[in-house]
Amino acid sequence: MQFTLEDITADEVERRMAVYGPLADTVRDLIDAVIRTEVDETVVTEANARLTAVVESLRANQIDGAFGVRHTAEGIGMPWGNAVIGLRNAIAPPLQVLKHPDGLVTADFTLGAAYEGPPGCVHGGVCAMLLDHVLGQAGSADDVPCYTGTLKMRYLRPTRLGPLHAEAIITEREGRKKIVRGAISDADGETVTAEGVFIVPKDWAGVMPESARIPPR
Numbered sequence: 001m002q003f004t005l006e007d008i009t010a011d012e013v014e015r016r017m018a019v020y021g022p023l024a025d026t027v028r029d030l031i032d033a034v035i036r037t038e039v040d041e042t043v044v045t046e047a048n049a050r051l052t053a054v055v056e057s058l059r060a061n062q063i064d065g066a067f068g069v070r071h072t073a074e075g076i077g078m079p080w081g082n083a084v085i086g087l088r089n090a091i092a093p094p095l096q097v098l099k100h101p102d103g104l105v106t107a108d109f110t111l112g113a114a115y116e117g118p119p120g121c122v123h124g125g126v127c128a129m130l131l132d133h134v135l136g137q138a139g140s141a142d143d144v145p146c147y148t149g150t151l152k153m154r155y156l157r158p159t160r161l162g163p164l165h166a167e168a169i170i171t172e173r174e175g176r177k178k179i180v181r182g183a184i185s186d187a188d189g190e191t192v193t194a195e196g197v198f199i200v201p202k203d204w205a206g207v208m209p210e211s212a213r214i215p216p217r
């Protein structure tokens, strides 16, 4: 497991974001449309044929395996395949995680039909995935990356699909271990809380070179 250097300028990162971000946004919209469409089934079949052709055109030249977590020599992170924040990942909401000076990290986001578990509500596993990431970024807020060791969730009440807020902060440190706490909230308050043990791996300097120790965008 390695973070990889991609030697490109900040302008080139911006240019690529402007190309791939809108593509993923459209696919995200497509996922929602596929779940909710009520059009005639002939239209559905035609749409599938057109989409199959689009997929083939994109697969004409592709990398082997996953995207990885890439960074530039200046330290700009490109975790673009990430399941929670990935710019090129239509499965990711994607969250824009903000880091505040006091160590708190926050994200405001909206979850739609693609994240449903109980009727009209967010799937519990999706809540866990989002909190795992937000707590992980809070645990890594001092730019030393940490991985989830243990994550405990408490589902206080159903989380309705719609606009949501997540936040997390380190509450205790012990050697390489950090206890991180956080929650997802809606307009009426917390719906899910989480507490995790996040651990800086023994060989972290080997997996994340100094130039990459800037929070991914």
Ligand SMILES: CCCCCCCCCCCC(=O)SCCNC(=O)CCNC(=O)[C@H](O)C(C)(C)COP(=O)(O)OP(=O)(O)OC[C@H]1O[C@@H](n2cnc3c(N)ncnc32)[C@H](O)[C@@H]1OP(=O)(O)O
Residues within 6 Å of the ligand: 132, 133, 135, 136, 137, 140, 141, 142, 143, 144, 145, 146, 147, 148, 149, 150, 175, 176, 177, 197, 199, 200, 201, 202, 203, 212, 213, 214, 215, 216
């Ligand atoms: C800037 C960048 C931004 C980057 C921001 C990116 C944020 C993204 C966050 C996403 C979070 C993820 O999904 S991460 C992916 C999911 N997690 C993983 O895949 C982790 C898989 N597990 C591992 O790689 C490893 O087991 C580690 C790293 C967790 C621990 O390995 P280790 O480093 O060898 O740990 P080890 O020496 O044995 O133990 C060190 C201490 O931790 C304790 N410990 C060990 N394992 C655990 C555990 N699972 N739960 C609790 N505590 C544990 C030990 O008892 C010990 O305590 P003591 O004796 O010292 O008291």
